[in-house]
Amino acid sequence: MAESNKMKEMPVNKLMVQMGIPMILSMALQAVYNIVDSAFVGNMRVGSEAALNALTLVFPVQMLMVAVGIGTGVGTNALLARTLGQGNSKKAAKVAGNSLFLGVIIYVVCLLFGIFGVKAYISSQTVDTEVLEMGVSYLRICCVISFGIIFFSLFEKLLQATGRSLYSTIGQVVGAVVNIILDPIMIYGIGPCPEMGVKGAAYATVIGQVASAVLLLIFHIKFNKEFEHGAKYMKPDGGIIKEIYKIGLPAIIAQALMSIMVYVMNLILKFNPSAQTAYGLFYKVQQFVLFLAFGLRDAITPILAFAYGMRDKKRIQDGIKYGLIYTIALMILGIAITEIFPGAFATLFNAGQSREYFIGAMRVISVSFLFAGINVAYQGIYQALDGGVESLVISLLRQLIIILPLAGIFSLFVRNGQMGVSLIWWAFPITEVISCLVGYVFLKRIRKNKVDALS
Numbered sequence: 001m002a003e004s005n006k007m008k009e010m011p012v013n014k015l016m017v018q019m020g021i022p023m024i025l026s027m028a029l030q031a032v033y034n035i036v037d038s039a040f041v042g043n044m045r046v047g048s049e050a051a052l053n054a055l056t057l058v059f060p061v062q063m064l065m066v067a068v069g070i071g072t073g074v075g076t077n078a079l080l081a082r083t084l085g086q087g088n089s090k091k092a093a094k095v096a097g098n099s100l101f102l103g104v105i106i107y108v109v110c111l112l113f114g115i116f117g118v119k120a121y122i123s124s125q126t127v128d129t130e131v132l133e134m135g136v137s138y139l140r141i142c143c144v145i146s147f148g149i150i151f152f153s154l155f156e157k158l159l160q161a162t163g164r165s166l167y168s169t170i171g172q173v174v175g176a177v178v179n180i181i182l183d184p185i186m187i188y189g190i191g192p193c194p195e196m197g198v199k200g201a202a203y204a205t206v207i208g209q210v211a212s213a214v215l216l217l218i219f220h221i222k223f224n225k226e227f228e229h230g231a232k233y234m235k236p237d238g239g240i241i242k243e244i245y246k247i248g249l250p251a252i253i254a255q256a257l258m259s260i261m262v263y264v265m266n267l268i269l270k271f272n273p274s275a276q277t278a279y280g281l282f283y284k285v286q287q288f289v290l291f292l293a294f295g296l297r298d299a300i301t302p303i304l305a306f307a308y309g310m311r312d313k314k315r316i317q318d319g320i321k322y323g324l325i326y327t328i329a330l331m332i333l334g335i336a337i338t339e340i341f342p343g344a345f346a347t348l349f350n351a352g353q354s355r356e357y358f359i360g361a362m363r364v365i366s367v368s369f370l371f372a373g374i375n376v377a378y379q380g381i382y383q384a385l386d387g388g389v390e391s392l393v394i395s396l397l398r399q400l401i402i403i404l405p406l407a408g409i410f411s412l413f414v415r416n417g418q419m420g421v422s423l424i425w426w427a428f429p430i431t432e433v434i435s436c437l438v439g440y441v442f443l444k445r446i447r448k449n450k451v452d453a454l455s
Contacts, residue, residue, distance in 0.1 A: 007085070007163045007306045012318035015163075016299050016326060022169035023160070024295035024330070029176050031288040038284070040183045041201050047130060051198050054134035056280070057122055060259040061139060065110055067255030069150040072102050073157030074301070075248020078383050079240075080161040081302040085309025089227045091240075096158055096224075097233025098240045103154045107147045114143025134198040141202035148209030155216035161302050162226055167219040175212030179204050250388045254379065254395035261399040268404075268411050268424070275421045278357035282365060285345055289334035289366075293373040296327055297380035304384035313454045316385075320443075323377050331373035338366040357421055364425035371432035372398070378439040385450045390442040394435055403431040 006015060041051045076099035083092045113121075122135040152175070156168040182204035189195025196203065221229055262283060269276040300323040307315035338345070342362035346355045375394055382391040407427040413419040 007081070007303070008310065012303060012307075012315055013322045015303060016296075016319070016322050019160070019163060019165045019303065020296045020299035020326065022165045023298045024292050026165075026169040026172040027291035027295035027298075028288065029172060031284070031291045032176075035284050035288075036180055037183060037201060037205065040187050041198065044187065044197060047134070047197065050128065050130045051134055051201075054122075054131050054138060054198060055201075057126060057131070057135045058139040058142070060263055061113075061121065062142060063259035064256055065143070065146055066149060066153070067252050067259075068106050069103075069153030070157075070255055071248045071250075071252025072099060072106065072244065073153045073248070074251040074383060075099075075244035075246070076154065077157035077161045077298075078247045078301055078305040079243050080158065081305040081384075082309035084162065084226055085306040092227035093229070093233045094237055094240055095244070096227060096229070097231075097235070098237055099154050099158065099244065100151075101234040101236050102241065102244070103147075103150050104234075107150050110143045110146040110150070114140050114146070118143065138198045138202045141199065142206060145206040145210065148206055148211075148213045150213075152209055152213040152216060155213060155220050157298075158220050158224060159216065160298055161305075162224050163302070164219070164223055165299065167223060168216060171212045171216040171219065174215055175208040177208075178211045179208030182207060247383055247386070247388050250392035250395065251379075251383065253392055254399070257395055257399035261403060264404050265407060268407050271411070271415055272357075272421060274354045275357045275424075278354040278361050281354065281358050282361040285338060285362065286365065286369075289331070289338065289369050290372055290376065292330045292334065293327055293376040296323065296330065297376050299323075300377060300380040301384045304381060308385055308450075311454050313451060316451050316454075319384075320381055320447075323381060324374065327373045327377040328370065331370045334369050334373075335366050338362050338369070360420075360422045361425050364422055365428045368429040368432040371429070371436040375432060375435050375439050378436075378443060381443065382446065385446055387442070387446050387450075390439075390446065394439050394442070397435040397438060398431060402434055403427055406430060 006018075010018070038055065041055060044051055076095060080092055080095045080099075083095055118140045119132075119136050122132055122139065126132055126135070152171065156171065159165065159168045183201060184190060185193050186196050186200030186204050187198075188200075193200075265279060266276055269279055300319060304316055304319040304323075307319055339362070342359045345362065346358050375398060379391040379394055382388065382394075407424050410419070410423045410427055414421055414423055
C-alpha cells in the first residue's frame with residue numbers, strides 16, 4: 001500500500017502499531033542516551049560532582065527549548081495531518097513552511113539567551129564558581145547551537161504527520177549513536193581529541209542533534225511529496241501560525257510544566273538531600289516508562305487528526321479505542337519491570353545513601369504509571385480533535401495544581417517526624433488518578449460534541 005494512502009485506508013489498529021513502534025523505540029532511545037550522558041559526566045576524573053550539579057541547573061532551560069520545539073511540532077503535526085486529510089495540499093505546504101519560519105524565530109531567541117542570559121541564569125542558582133563555570137559553558141553551547149534540536153523536533157513532526165514515522169526514528173537513532181560515540185571521546189579526551197569535560201558533553205549533544213536534523217531535512221524533502229516545498233511557503237501567515245499554536249501552545253506549556261514540577265519537587269525535598277537525590281534518579285526511570293506513552297501518543301495524534309479531517313467517524317472511534325488499549329498494555333509492562341527490579345535500577349545508578357529512598361519511590365510512584373499513561377493518551381486524543389484547552393487542563397492538574405500542593409502538605413508531616421518520606425511519593429498516584437477521572441469526563445464531552453456530531 002502506498003504511504004500516501006495508508007493514513008486513509010490501512011486498518012487503524014495496524015496503522016497505529018506500524019507508526020507507533022518506531023516512535024516508541026525512538027522515545028525509549030532518547031531516555032536511554034540521556035541516562036548514558038549523565039553516566040559519562042558522573043565518571044569524569046576531576047570535578048564529576050560539580051559537573052552533575054551543573055547539568056542539574058541547566059536542565060530547566062534545556063527542557064524549555066525542547067518544549068517550544070516539540071510544542072510547535074505537535075501543533076504542526078495535527079494541523080498538517082488534518083489538512084492532508086481534507087485534501088488541501090496548498091494549505092499543507094503553507095503549514096509546513098510556516099512551521100520552519102517559526103523554527104527560525106525560536107532559534108534566534110535561544111541564540112540571544114545563549115549569548116546574553118546564560119550567566120545570570122546560572123548565577124541565580126549557585127555561588128560555587130566551579131559549578132557556575134561548568135553550567136555557563138554547557139548551557140551556552142546548547143543554546144548557541146540549538147538549531148539542531150529545534151529543527152529536528154519540527155522535521156520529526158512533519159514526517160510523522162504524513163505517516164512516515166520510521167524516517168524520524170532513523171534520524172533519532174543516528175543522533176543518539178553520534179552522541180554516545182562522541183561523549184567519551186570529547187569528555188575524557190580520546191585519540192587526537194583534547195579532554196573537554198562538561199564542554200565535551202555539550203558538544204557531543206549538539207553535534208548529535210544537528211546530525212539528526214540534517215538527516216530529517218533530507219527525508220522531508222525526498223519523501224514528503226504530498227505538498228510542495230520551498231522558501232516561498234515560509235512567508236508568515238498569521239492565520240496558520242494561530243492554528244498551529246491553538247493546538248501546540250498547550251503542548252508547550254505541558255512540556256514546560258515538567259521542568260517546573262521537578263524544580264519545585266527538589267525544593268520540597270530540600271530538607272532531605274538523600275530523598276532529593278532519590279527523586280532525581282527515579283525521574284530518569286519515570287521518563288523512560290512515560291516516554292513509551294509519549295511515543296504512542298505521537299502516533300495517536302496524526303492518525304486521529306487525519307481521520308477527523310476526513311470526517312471518518314469509524315476511524316476516529318477506532319483510533320481512540322486502540323490508542324487507549326495499547327497505552328494501557330505498555331504501562332502495565334512498565335509497572336511490572338519497575339516493581340520487580342527496583343534493586344537492579346538502584347545498583348545501575350549507584351544510588352549509595354539514597355538507595356532506600358530510591359527503592360521506596362520506585363515501589364510507590366510506579367503505581368501511577370498506568371493512570372499517567374492514560375492521561376498522556378487522552379492529551380494526544382484531545383490535540384487531534386481540537387481539544388487543546390482540555391489537554392492544557394490535564395497538564396496543569398498533573399504537574400502543578402494537584403501534585404505540588406499535595407506533596408508540600410505531605411512533606412510537613414514528614415518533617416515533623418509523623419510519617420516517613422514515602423508519604424510524599426503517594427502524591428504522584430493520587431494526582432494521576434484524579435487527573436484521569438477529569439480526563440475521562442473531557443473525553444466523553446469531546447466524543448459527544450466532535451465525534452458523534454459527524455455524519
